[in-house]
Amino acid sequence: MTGETSGTNEPERRENAQETPDAVRFSIPVRSWNRRVAAPKTLSVLCPRRLLDENGRRLEIETKSLRLGARPGDVRVFAIPVDSRKKAANVERNVESFYFFPQDEPDADALEKELSGAKKANGERGAKEGKDGDSDGRGKFDGDGAEKASVPEFFESPENPTRIRVPNDVVKMEDRLGYILQPPLETWLGRRLLEMPFEPFGYQKQGVAFLYGSQFAVLADEMGLGKTMQAITTIRLLFRSGECRRVLLVCPKPLVTNWKREFEFWAPEIPVQIIEGKSDRRKWLWRLPNAPLRIANYELLNRDREFYAPEGEDPRVVFDLVVLDESQRIKNKANVTSEAARAIPRRRNWALTGTPVENSAEDLVGIFEFLSPGYLKSGLKPSEISKTVGEYILRRTKDKVLTDLPPKLIRDAHVDLTPEQYESYRMAQEEGEIRLNEMGDSVTLSHAFELIIRLKQICNFDPATGESAKLDRLVADLEEVASSGRKAIVFSQWVATLERLRPKLARFGPVEYSGRTPTKERDAVIDKFRNDPNCHVILMSYGAGSVGLNLQFAEYVFLFDRWWNPAVEDQAINRAHRIGAAGPVTVTRFVSVATIEEKIDRILQEKRLLSEAILSDAKGLNYSMGLSQDDIFGLFNLKAPRSLKK
């Protein structure tokens, strides 16, 4: 036997190779995962040095520390400025949270004390947490709360535990072993390491295992499967392991408060800093060195670019992780939001979206341009795209993983327009087509769109008489919904339509949630819809209500008119049909017979096929099924003018 040592600096010589094993081949302290992070000893010394106001001035403060649970090192400090000149509102504004990560090696005595304390507390806490939750991934779990909260005397790993995925692009053996030797997720998520309000589903654990090791990744689960929970849990694990210190989450503006709420629910120990307010304050927030988690909205990204990525100088804060929620917002790599997102200084990034492919495969190229610039080229076939990005996209659908989710019943309500309404429709169509024909080669897409919108609006309400066949049908259906004490969501493309519907549906106690609803009032609207037994209907615009909301207590969804994109419609439907749905969700899609709505419906079906082709590696499907110029003009039996084809 020959002695040979690798992984150590000096090869070891053995005097008697016969008596010792061939070699200890390598001896690696498992890498940074196990870095010891000491909790600060003296909080009152630490805080004054770090707390600055928005102008960078040091604040005189008093500190209050709060131990969350008894977990050693799990300390959160609230520092409150002691400046009598500051008004109450300002004090609140300047409250800052510091989060100190738990020590890797907890003290045995403290742990023992905690465990014995937890045993006693089990019964009480279990009863409190027993009620079902109402958000992503927190609704339908086995057992009651007491069972969930109970701490078994001995931890028992399942037969096939969920292990952290080792990314293929990690090649160094020590790094690969670093992943392999980590505890399975069941151990991580056990009561000792991470307290979870609910036991995650198996596929959710796999999602966490997928994200955890990924430098760049798309979590593309179908809406309602709990992408939010998976992302938050993974972020939590990364914080715990010391892999991340600064995380930025970017989402559409209406979802900011939703994300904050979700963080409070799934990761209450992580302080969340929302980037908002006036320019000076936002600048200060972007440049805070210690904030672990910041939430910004897409609209701010471009405006604040100078704050997080100043030209000609190094950024003050480099994020360890940037997460883009509803990442279809950056599908067009040329738009300013996409450029702004790419400018964020970061080490790793994930994209969350239920609809990675909305219109064409180029959508995915745009997202990957952010995740890993240049990795995915334009113009590839769906099968090639699928092969290239397969490892980096995780896509699950409800029918595959949630076999016990109540069914989604989709029915197309084919409605005949009233005679007066149809007459208005016919006249508008004829006039419009004549006008488009007369325009010849000078016709543009916007001319065609104008006509489409006009016709769709007539399908909703007759402009002359105010009649609406769809409304009549909706009222009839809502009678049934209300009488059974259930709740319904009505979606429309136009706020004006919603406003016309509201008085007509007054007896169902409608509330409205649209772009015109002030942000501060939105939570109250949702609360009323959720809790008021007399409120049976919420009227929503696709733009404001189709993403991020959890309305699984509603069992009926009505699409009063159709959106251009099936993905947006799916998003809307999945507000109700998601984890926690109490019963089957009935979706009614109104389609006016013999109108442009029927033709659009056909195109939407084809678009759905495109998405499936890329995400399921299906071959042989027509590549370009988006709403092309020919499709749009084809709605009126016209050909796209040559000038546009060029």
Add this chain to the structure above:
Amino acid sequence: MTRPEEKKRPTHLGFLTALGDPARGVIGGFLILNLVGRPTEFHCTAPVRPNRAQEILYGATLEGFLCGEQIAQALVGRTKTELAAILTNNPNILTAGSSLKAPLAMVFRRSDVCAEPSDEEKYAVWEEKTGRNADLGAAPSTNRRIDDENWAPEERCKDETNFRRRSFFYDAFERTPPTPGVDYSAWRPVAKGRNRLALPTDFVGPDGRAVGVDEISARLDLFFKSIDSVEPFERIRLAIEEAQKSG
């Protein structure tokens, strides 16, 4: 007057195993976890193959020699971390006995042990309790089991509880035949959740202090709140496979 400093209790647990056979080479893996199951150290050996002289010299105890004396000593000698105990799932490693710097305990998976005594074994208990002979026909193995007290002389079948403890231990060793040279009276069976352990009864630490079964058991309880006693061996197996793939 100065108060003598209380010795801090160990906050790490070792998992030691050996995979393979002497013909193809035995690979040892040693993983150290902290209280919450996170790895702090990992060591593994290259495949160890005995030479001809060793094969002749050690004969039936060859595997015990390789695993217990060579691999276990070398791997455990690599760490400076103070360990609450070292667990193994390979009986050949038990030949290291109390020579390691922490108590060495054997772990059995639930599926490896007999959760309930078989009918034959129940009859045997009944026989012993009542002093009457049950008509079991040809069941010599049953008698052998009950009469064979070499492995745990202090664990007489006084009652059924004792019998069950004995039964799983015996059964486990029967399925993974004990290594020649291992004194089974030096281990006592203990149940930890669904898994079973055999803890050493006479461990003396490097500081000369005797550590009893109860103390070892209490030390382990602290870990098993958050660590499964069997699962880490799978991590070692996967890590060794990965190391082999990488050459």
